[in-house]
Amino acid sequence: MADMSHDEHLLGAFRPTLDEVDLPATVISGVLPPELDGEYLRNGPNPRFTPVGSYLYPLEGDGMVHAVMLRDGQVRYRNRFVRTPMIEREEAAGHVLWPGLMSGRAGQLPTAEEVGPDLAGSFRDMPDINVVRHSGRVMAMAEGSTPFCLGPDLATLGRETFDGALPVGMTAHPKIDPVTGEMLVFCYMLEAPYLTWSIIDRTGRVVRADTPVAGVDRPVMIHDMALTEHSVVLVLSPLFFDVMAAMRGGSMLSWEPDEGTRVAIVPRDGSPVRWAHGDTFWTWHMANAFSRPGQDGSPSSVDSPIVLDMVQHSDPGMGMGRGTHTSAFVRTTVDPVAGTIAHEEIEAGRLEFPRIDDRRLGSAHRRVAVGYRTATAPAVMGAFDAVRVFDTATGSAQQWTSDGLVGEPSFAPRPGSTAPDDGWWLDIVADPAGVAPSRLVVLDAADVSAGPVATVQLPVRVPLGLHGNWLPGQE
Ligand SMILES: [Fe+2]
Structure with missing residues (x-):
């Protein structure tokens, strides 16, 4: 098995931390907006043990949730592993028990002798991608398996x-409708029906369970989703699962760019799925x-054109591309009636989140x-050194460039204000060398280029991670 300890996503700012702490943090510059009351939670891959065989960033690793709690001008930091049965079994063994997804052993799931009868033949749970609050639950989200609920102290409560x-x-990227409070989700799977969607109401009751998306005949990987008033929007790029190849020792994932990209418009009322097709x-x-309203001012419907803002890449990365990797922030218009996809590039660059x-x-x-990479940041997937804010109304952009590496910005609305974009962007800045403690920065959403209105020195380093959310204390 390959030695993964030199993988770039396990070194420097990405280097996992094994310490779990609960300590005060200090405002070192500026003033925290006194209205900011709540906690900023962020998840990310943080392998408990050095992986064996392969480490596929950003999909693998154990989950670690970091919380920065703001209350009455005081700040506290806490972090905890998401304690899955797999972590507990590996801690008992003292080493990793599940091989990496790309190790050539992904099709050979651990045996009862290795991991015990209850976990034999199961894939590793990896609730390391996102952390979301809905219906009173705080959930660490995985890429296509069950979330794990966390208690107020970040203790893992269970599946x-x-x-x-x-x-x-x-999915790790459910979308919560701010109007209805519903959480809409999808789930892909290796066996038919391959792709389903569900609705969970604001109380946590599943009001539509695992409804197949008709027209999907192969297992396909989909990381994120979008939501409109009328539909769930799923982008099906040609990244397929190839279980047979994995069983033969090959790659579990197959990038097939000749197949094109499809968009499924899944009406929330359960009516038939609309499809659009385009270039890969x-x-x-x-x-x-x-959904775009009619030109005569008539309200939108499920068949109205859908405007979809996203970060597009030429390929998924992870060693799968056939040429030069390109990425851009793009406004795409999907026509559910004509079945067409049109793109308008807003800005090319290395950006994400x-x-x-x-x-x-x-x-x-x-x-x-978005997280944005300037010319001085390391050319590593997932490494960004600036927060850039696009104004889609004017086409302009603002940017704050940090002296470290940033992650996904999360929006904290100003309490009491309903004005769109009135609030702050929160982000954690990491030392590129992975040595110095990290900082929480609070950027005024009206002018991020002015730099943080407050910077909080966290007591420990926080490895670069994936997604987070601001949870207002009032909820
Ligand atoms: Fe993600």
């Missing part, structure tokens, strides 16, 4: 299946989608913040 209604799990692109993350003011999810939005 969340919503009273058994969603036993297979869901890959997307990890979408900022938002919304697009977010909006989530109170606008599913409706027309204006500003989109």
Whole structure:
């Protein structure tokens, strides 16, 4: 088995931490907005033991959730592993028991002798991608399996299946409708029906369970989704699962760019899925989608054109591309009636993690913040050194460049204000060398180029991670 300890996603700012702490943090510059009351949670891959065989960033690793709690001008930091049965079994063994997905052993799941009868033949749970609050639950989300619920102190409470209604799990990128409070999710799977979607109401009751998306005849990997007032929007790029190849010792994932990219428009009322087809692109993350009203001012319908803002890539990376990797922030228009996809490139560049003011999810939005890589940042997937905010109304952009490496910006709305984009972008800045403690920065959403209005020195380093969310204390 390969030695993974020199993988670039296990070194420097990505280097996992084994320390779990609960300590005060200090404002070192500026003033924290006194209205900011709540906690910023962020998840990310943080392998408990050095992986064997392969380490496929950003899909593998154990989950570690970091919390920065702001209350009455005081700041506290806490972090905890998401304690899955797999971590507990590996801790008992003292080493990793599940091989990496690309190790050539992915088709050979651990035996009862290796991991015990209850976990034999099971894939590793990896709730390391996102952390989301809905219906009173705080959930660490995995790429296509069940979330794990966390307690107020970040202790892992257990697997969340919503009273058994969603036993297979869901995407790590559910979307919560700010109007209805519903959480919409999809789930892909290796066997038919390959792709399903579900609705969980604001109380946590599953009101539509595992409804197949008709027209999907192969297992396909989809990382994110978008939501409109009328539809769930799923982008099906040609990244397929190849279980037979994995069983033969090959790659579990197959990038087939000659196949084109399809978009499924899945009406939330359960009516037939609309499909659009276009040239091949890959997307990890979408900022938002919304249905365009009629030119005569008539309200939108399920058949209205959908505007979809996302980061598009020429290929998924991870060693799969056939040429030069390109990426851009793109506004795509999908016509559910004509079945067409049209792209308008807003800006090319190395960028990822697009977010909006989530109170606008599913409706027309204006500003989109991303993690952005300037020329001085290391050319490593997932490494960004600036927060850049696109104004889709004017076509302009603002940027704050840090002296370290940033992650996904998360929006914290100003309490009491309903004005879109009124609030702050939160982000954690990491030391590129992976030595110095990290900082939380608070950027005024009206002018990120002015730099942080407050910087908080965290007590420890926080490895670069994936997705997070601001959870207001009032909820
Ligand atoms: Fe993601």
